[in-house]
Amino acid sequence: MNERRNQRPGRVPAPPSQSLPAISPAARASLRARKDEQGRLRWVLGIGGLAFALIAGKLTLIQLVQRDTYAGQSSVSRIRQINDVPRRGMIVDRNGRALVMNVPAATIVFDANLLVKQKGDPDKLLTATREGLMDALPGLDLAALLPPASEIELRRNNARDRFQPVELVRDLELSNIDLKSIKKLPGIGIVKSSKRALASGEIAASVVGMLGRDANPLAGMELSMNKELVGVPGRRYLAKDLDGIIPGTEEIVSRVKHGNDVVLTIDSVLQSEAETLIQGAVAKSNAQYGSVVVLDANSGDVLVMANATGSELLKSTPEGMRKLLLTKNWAVEGANEPGSTFKSFTIASALDAGVITTNSSFYCNGERKIGKRAVHCAPHGAFQNGHGSQAVSGVIKQSCNVATAEIASRLGWDRLTSTLQAVGCGQRLNIGLNGATRGVFPETESKIGLATLSFGQGPAISPLHLASAYGTFVDGTFRSPTLIHAVRNQASGNVKLTKRGDSVRVFSSDTATQMRELLRDVVETGTGTKAQLAFHDAGGKTGTAQMVENGRYSGKYMASFVGLAPIQAPKFIVAVTIAAPKGDHYGGSVAGPVFKDVMERAMVRYDIQPTRGKRPVTRQPDSASKGD
C-alpha cells in the first residue's frame, strides 16, 4: 500500500534557466528533503502506526457497510498523510491595518507519472505540455525538465518504475499567472501555497523585515517574532481511491495551529507620511541615511519608526546586499555620537541636583582648559570670541560647549552618568527587535571625558535612544519605548498584551517643566527656529555631531533634531537624524524642518488643539541657527 516503496530515484532534473523566479538545485534538494514536513507535495505518502491502524479499521468498516459503492476497490485505495501547513500570522499596526500579509501563490509541478497513466501518444502529450508552459512561463528550460516520449512509453509497460515529480516554479503569485490554462496541461500538478507580501506602499518595511526562501525569517519582526508568527503544522491521515477522498476516513493526529498575529504600536498612516518626509530629506541633502522616530509622549508607544537609505550608499553596496540595506532599521540598529542633544541631560541633571538654577550665569570666551586639554565653542556668526555671558537659557539656545562643560564639572561624573543611564543610554532598549544596539557608553572617569560627555562626544546612541530619553522631559519619568502592543490568536481573536517596560522617575516634575521652557527657547530664538510649528508650541534641541568611522572622526556629520509638542503638555516626541548630509550639515537646518513637518502631521492626525496662531516670521533665523 505504500507507494514510496515503489519509488526509485528518478531523473535528476537540471535547474531551469535563471530568467524565472527560479529554484536553485540546492534549494530544490532542500525542498525534497522537507516536502514531507512541509506538505507541499501532498501526494507523497507516509504512514504512521496508530493512525494507520485506526484509519485502516475505518476503511474496512466503510467497505463492509457500503459494499456496493466500494466493492472491488480496496486494491486501489490508498492511505495518505496530509501535512497541514499553518497560516503565518499577520503583522498589523495599532489600528489593525495589515503591514504584511499572505497572498495566494502556487507551486507548479510536472509529474511524468501522470502521462504514464494518461491515454494518448506520449509525444503529443509532451508537446502540448511544452508549448503550454512556454506560453505561460516563458524562460523555463523545459528540455532539461521533461523526459523524452520514449521513457513514458517504457514506464507504461512497467508500472513499478516511477518518475520523480519535478518542481517547475515555486510560490508564484497567482496574480502573475494564468493558472487555469496551466492546470489543463498534461502532467501538470498545482500545489496552492501562500507568499508573504508587504502591504501596499511597503509601509514600515524596515520594522516588518523580511522572509527568505522557505519562509525563513531574515530580519525585523518577521525574525524576532517568528516563534509567534510561524504556527505549528498539523498531520492527518485519510483514505483515497480513484474517486477522491473516501468519506469518513479522516484521522487527525495533530491539528494545525495557525501562527499568531503581531499587533504593533505603529500608526501606519503617520508612519507612511514620515517615510515620505525622511526619504525626501535624505534625497534632498544627498545623505547616507536617515530616520524618524515618533513616540506617544504619555505611553512611550512607538508610533513611527521610519528609515531611509540614500541612493549613493545603495549604489556603493553589492547588489545582493541592497535589499537588506533598503530595509535596514537605522533607528534601532544605528549608533552615533549624539552631540549637542545630550546637553539637555547635563543641564536637567544639574537643575535637579540643585547645582545650578535657571538664573545661574556662565561666561564663555570660546575655550575651557581642562588640564593639558581644552574644549571649544566653534566661532560662528556674532560669536567669534565665544558666547560671552549667558544664563542657562542662553547656554542651551546657543548650544555652548564651554558653559555645558562648566555645568558638568559642578555636577560630577557619577551624577551625570547615572542620569544618562537612567534615560536609557548604554542600554539595549527591549522593544522586541533583534539587532537593537546598546550604543557606546564611557566606562572610565576622566575630567576631559566628563566635559566631552556633557555635550555628547564619546558616547553613541540610536535614534530610538534619543527619542526615548527626551520623553523624560514630559514629566520627569523615563518610559521604556514599546513597539509590540500585543499578540493575537488568529482563530479565537484573543489578545495577549505585551508586558511594558518599567517607568522610572529621573527628574522632578519641576525640573521637567523648566527643561521644556528651555527647549522652547531653542525653537523660538535659538538654533532650532526651523523646527517651529505653525499652530503649536514646540521645544527641542539641535545636534550636529561628527560621525565616527573605523574608530576616527570622519569629517561627516550626523544632523539631528529632537523635541516635544505641544510643549505645555506634550503629546508626541519626534527625533530626526540624518547621516552625512552634503552641503549644509547642521541639525537645526537639515533635521529641524523634518521635525516640523512630521510633528505637524501628528498634530493634524490626532486633532491636537492649537496652542498658538500662525504668525508671520518676524525674526529671520540669524547666525545662531547655524550653531550646533
Ligand SMILES: [Zn+2]
Ligand atoms: Zn560657548
